[in-house]
Amino acid sequence: MPGNTFGSIFRVTTWGESHGRAVGCVVDSPPAGMELKEEDIQKELDRRKPGGKLSTKRKESDRVEILSGIFEGLTTGTPVSMLVWNRDARPEAYEPIKDLLRPGHADYTYLAKFGFRDWRGGGRASARETVARVAAGAIAKKILSIFNVEVVGFTREIAGVRCEINAGDFELKKIFELAEKNAVRCPDAEAAKQMEEKVVEAMSRGDSVGGVVEVVARNVPAGIGEPVFDKLDARLAYAVMGIPAVKGVEIGSGFSAARMKGSENNDPIVLRNGKISFETNNAGGVLGGISNGDDIVVRAAIKPTPSISMPQKTVNVKKMEESEIVVKGRHDPCIVPRAVPVVEAMVALCIVDLMMVQGMIPRSFVKR
Amino acid sequence: MPGNTFGSIFRVTTWGESHGRAVGCVVDSPPAGMELKEEDIQKELDRRKPGGKLSTKRKESDRVEILSGIFEGLTTGTPVSMLVWNRDARPEAYEPIKDLLRPGHADYTYLAKFGFRDWRGGGRASARETVARVAAGAIAKKILSIFNVEVVGFTREIAGVRCEINAGDFELKKIFELAEKNAVRCPDAEAAKQMEEKVVEAMSRGDSVGGVVEVVARNVPAGIGEPVFDKLDARLAYAVMGIPAVKGVEIGSGFSAARMKGSENNDPIVLRNGKISFETNNAGGVLGGISNGDDIVVRAAIKPTPSISMPQKTVNVKKMEESEIVVKGRHDPCIVPRAVPVVEAMVALCIVDLMMVQGMIPRSFVKR
């Protein structure tokens, strides 16, 4: 597959480059009869938007326009096309380094794959593409909210500083409020402060730092996810690993399960209010690839932003000789906080799709 | 998608249950004109087969039969159907616990999804399904070998004991030889010994342990993987997370990237023999979702086997009351070593598919 479409029944196709005319997507298709306004999308885009002391200086208002699929305020069940115009594109900033491969970026691999490349800020490989994912994810979240499913993300770790809060102990609304209060999107205020310091310090040296994003999906009904390849966790891994800068994905106890005993990692099964539930959630809400009704817990390892202003070894592909590169420009010293809404979006898209496959979401909300 | 098919152009569909008549798959389709014998498949199945002191006592010779797609010893370009008969199925062993949900297993989630379940050893959710993946993977490996691509896996960690060998420093053939020498499939003999002890100890207590499998794919040409959702790493994550018992997947520096600086994690780009290469391989062979020509390094966190003979809390679904369960039967105290060929298979299937999408593998090897 060319790979710009995600999903099996509920699908999003994205398009656009960092310094092209616009970025956008087609969502094919939300159930008919759902209220949908540009504001529903905008509030999520605003969370991803650059701005703030720890972020790129690129100025994009990121105003979304809905071009199709809505009639009299309701979704029609046909594709919703959305776009965001690029307003502050400055391709000329990349002119001086257009023949130099930026380490940690896709410059070389796009060249290898396509024979030439759009060097304006990485073109299609830029994280600006995630605008379209967040826009699509906003629709997915709106659909999920009708079924009482919440999807909330936050920063679990930056530069080795860990958030010590367990989301399972809180209402997700609370986690959201706490996380949105600070620049690093961490609900643990103490950790947040230290994270900020680490980011500022790295920034001051022209370096960057990485971290871990955690997303929790609550009230997902038991029974979604397909045996044997299209497991819920496999789909989540696919969805999240495909986000720029993600190098690892884990579910529930994740890599720490590798060091646990079976007697520790198995979640005891109990009855709560007459319903089957689990005493612990090492499973992260997934057993045998199918949701068990508990919180779905996904974590993504985000690498440090590859664009750093320290000098790095590279190759000039025009002259085919070794060279040095200093990546100037408007970059985030830590992409983790802005990745939070992107991971949320991918998780939400994934869950809507699998709920549709399971027949849990109707094709129309209109009663006749 | 019902989810029993993997791949976009090169596809495998698997079928069969742990205690049903057989397990099998359809591979659609290898390029035409490739020599293919049952022995090619058998040698991989033999690596996955139960046996040895650390493994289940179920006795399966796992003889594969090829039913289609071969003519005069060569693949025809049409589907290769393969099956393995189940010889030592003992469903009656599960009769006493058929109403008890086994913790850590898919019993409850299959029930939630399908309304009832095949309780004979987990039915379709059993790791016995991976016989079919390994059979298909054997074909993928054979195709890759024609292009000089090697895929070798080994045990990186069991019960906290780490293999300290860096596969990048060795010929993969050597890693393979070292790993296949011991019961835990670890190329580091010293670590292997400690791992075995940990497994034996857990087994003696009726408990189980987990670990980490690492697979390296060498000589994969630069340029495979698709922007933006069907990235090589996203596909690998999907492929590997969909294996039973996997709770996390990482590429290259993976979760440790979250604690690195940009200046540490970026791989310096250099010329080696006039060709673009990388001084380090934190990328794990993937940049922007596309292969960069370096070793592709994938790691999978494997949870401890959920079947343990220690008593566990559970629910009897017939009576809908809390109960205790002791899972007897023929189980591996540590599934990690037997997971190695399964992860290899999924990685190989993934790479063949993306090489085909990139047009790097012809539809026929026959010259006319």
Next chain:
Amino acid sequence: MPGNTFGSIFRVTTWGESHGRAVGCVVDSPPAGMELKEEDIQKELDRRKPGGKLSTKRKESDRVEILSGIFEGLTTGTPVSMLVWNRDARPEAYEPIKDLLRPGHADYTYLAKFGFRDWRGGGRASARETVARVAAGAIAKKILSIFNVEVVGFTREIAGVRCEINAGDFELKKIFELAEKNAVRCPDAEAAKQMEEKVVEAMSRGDSVGGVVEVVARNVPAGIGEPVFDKLDARLAYAVMGIPAVKGVEIGSGFSAARMKGSENNDPIVLRNGKISFETNNAGGVLGGISNGDDIVVRAAIKPTPSISMPQKTVNVKKMEESEIVVKGRHDPCIVPRAVPVVEAMVALCIVDLMMVQGMIPRSFVKR
């Protein structure tokens, strides 16, 4: 796509060659909790089976074996694998003509595509592959019967002789009974007699004849089929045109619509028992690609069997020189009657899949 899988949510993958070991398929997957026995499949296979005075002399009992997906007589919601062993394969009959391209067959095109070919009766291109389609279709029909949907086919035309019965005027059970009474599967006894004569006459000259199959699906609920590419009629066209020997597909008034006025072809909309219905059915049950609740009417043009024993011009590909060929062997002088259950199967598979996409068929029939 390699193309051996049909369907989006309800999928069938077929495999096997005319003179290989077996033919079979994987159906992924019927809803859980449905009774399914080999007899359900067998009765459809028996309709497709060779036999009778107008058919090939190849003797195949075509006994189906179900290998997976059933537990205690019920479908589990996981793949149903089925196979039929080839008992009367006689590849040696093709030895003398293995270098001669049979006109009207896929010999040349398989050679062009794959570089070499399985010359034993056309290998994968043989209509024997349709055994697997009929087996899968039997499951689809069983599912549909639960929703009161009937799918019945018959011979509309052979060698220019037309069946003058309008299926819309009858119960489909009646059409079925009438059609199954004679060797040409035509419910119009008078026409059937003439058709038989035409077939016998062609056979006597070593020639063959073609015809038209019509399939009617009744009680399909309004609302299945997807805008804009995955229309119900587009899917039906795909499903039916992919059957060997089909050269045309039409829905409702079909090609005759090209000669009608809008005022003639539009079906007047009326209320019948308070429900929206149509006075006529030129639409063939499909408007804008979506079912309208009326009979779905599909017609397939079947070309005359290409295997004829009259001498034909061809090329010897080994010597690359022009030659003559006489195709001996066990061939049907008219494939139309045996195509009827195949077209039914493809129509049924198509409808089940689209009903599932529309959320009209649950993933399980078991109430908990």
Next chain:
Amino acid sequence: MPGNTFGSIFRVTTWGESHGRAVGCVVDSPPAGMELKEEDIQKELDRRKPGGKLSTKRKESDRVEILSGIFEGLTTGTPVSMLVWNRDARPEAYEPIKDLLRPGHADYTYLAKFGFRDWRGGGRASARETVARVAAGAIAKKILSIFNVEVVGFTREIAGVRCEINAGDFELKKIFELAEKNAVRCPDAEAAKQMEEKVVEAMSRGDSVGGVVEVVARNVPAGIGEPVFDKLDARLAYAVMGIPAVKGVEIGSGFSAARMKGSENNDPIVLRNGKISFETNNAGGVLGGISNGDDIVVRAAIKPTPSISMPQKTVNVKKMEESEIVVKGRHDPCIVPRAVPVVEAMVALCIVDLMMVQGMIPRSFVKR
């Protein structure tokens, strides 16, 4: 599938409604390094555009804008997003009939499927959606031209008047020139004149007429199309039947094959300049679902435009009572000539996709 995406490797996703803001598509993705300008698209859109004495009076300049996927005049190998703003939308014209179901249209079926509908000119079901198909098809044609493949369509029949020209006897460029000379797009000038008269006559009575479009694809290499479901002809049937108003599709001799003998319909195989060819082309370029190198010949039966100004029986869905409808507005009395570029587009999209699947089109045209 929701069904707004076409293709397996080379894919187009369309969006937009007749009286919404715009219509558009995402083409995912043309090979990298191909020159592509808006003019390449525009010239095809101009052929589909309303205008001329036999067409709707809606005034749309249909100016295409390319929003992504091009860098320095060349395709980048990533999605090309295109849109056309709706300029002359007049939804108010539909207000008076918004509760009346238009016979022959998708009004009822969209209502049945989605519970409510965009009544502005049919919304998504409008033939205006084909703007996006033609735009995508223009890219497909440009790709094909690099491989010397031509795709040319024309009107074979209108209101029973047949074009008597056999495209196989001419250069396709000539057929194109002749067809584009008149308002009915028929290369047979004499027939064209009679067709025009028939259309004018129907128009004068407020009625409409149908016809047949024929498309020929020349120089398609032998070997494209996949066994057994994704046959070239099956894909073509799917592609073409999914066009609004199409009720039948045939390949080569098509429905007339049903009345031929095997000895007549089989195309004799001969050597021409040392290459395998066929004396006749009843196969329409497809044998066993795979191209044979000969002209691919596809015919589509187009029903008469359902929008007619004669009074028709219908139902008022608000009052749920029988009523009469007169469809005023700006409609084509015969859609056949404007359907020609649409059928061409779908055939071209189909062929590019299958050539890519066969590995015949590289992912990049840039040599490094």
